[in-house]
Amino acid sequence: MTTEQILTPHTLEEIAEWESRYPPEQKKSALLAALRAAQHQNNGYLTTALMDAVAKRLELSKIEVYEVGSFYSMYELSPVAKHNVAVCTNVSCMLMGSDTIVSHLEKKLNIKLGESTADGRIYLKVEEECLAACAGGPMMQVDHKYYTELTPEKVDKIIDALE
Ligand code: FES
Numbered sequence: 001m002t003t004e005q006i007l008t009p010h011t012l013e014e015i016a017e018w019e020s021r022y023p024p025e026q027k028k029s030a031l032l033a034a035l036r037a038a039q040h041q042n043n044g045y046l047t048t049a050l051m052d053a054v055a056k057r058l059e060l061s062k063i064e065v066y067e068v069g070s071f072y073s074m075y076e077l078s079p080v081a082k083h084n085v086a087v088c089t090n091v092s093c094m095l096m097g098s099d100t101i102v103s104h105l106e107k108k109l110n111i112k113l114g115e116s117t118a119d120g121r122i123y124l125k126v127e128e129e130c131l132a133a134c135a136g137g138p139m140m141q142v143d144h145k146y147y148t149e150l151t152p153e154k155v156d157k158i159i160d161a162l163e
Pocket of ligand 1: 091133
């Protein structure tokens with residue numbers, strides 16, 4: 001399949017937009033955004049075919065793209081549920097009770113970290129490193145939004161409001 005058959009027009013547009021921000025010989029600078037767009041078009045996870053298409057589009061070697069795709073925790077390499085829930089368990093959040101939040105979520109959703117609910121609604125991401133909202137710990141990221149100063153009650157409201 002060609003790159004155009006694998007990447008949607010929207011993804012290709014996004015890649016072009018990010019690519020235009022950098023010098024032509026610095027195409028790799030657009031890689032993070034390109035992978036994010038490719039992941040978004042595929043219900044939240046990357047496949048080898050998608051990463052290969054991104055490599056071709058940005059004229060990078062496949063291994064350069066695999067290295068980035070497998071290094072950053074914001075990329076998923078296997079199917080996940082619709083909503084991505086990531087609780088920060090780094091030092092500041094841990095001191096503020098992130099363990100309680102993780103336990104509460106695991107019990108409420110009946111899954112462990114790294115698993116998705118059977119209905120395909122919630123993916124509980126493996127413990128997340130510092131998400132740079134330390135002053136508001138414990139905190140979690142749900143899809144692209146941050147929620148801070150969590151309590152089990154607050155978590156219930158947030159999770160129950162997800163479609
Ligand atoms: S330690 Fe949790 S956001 Fe920094």
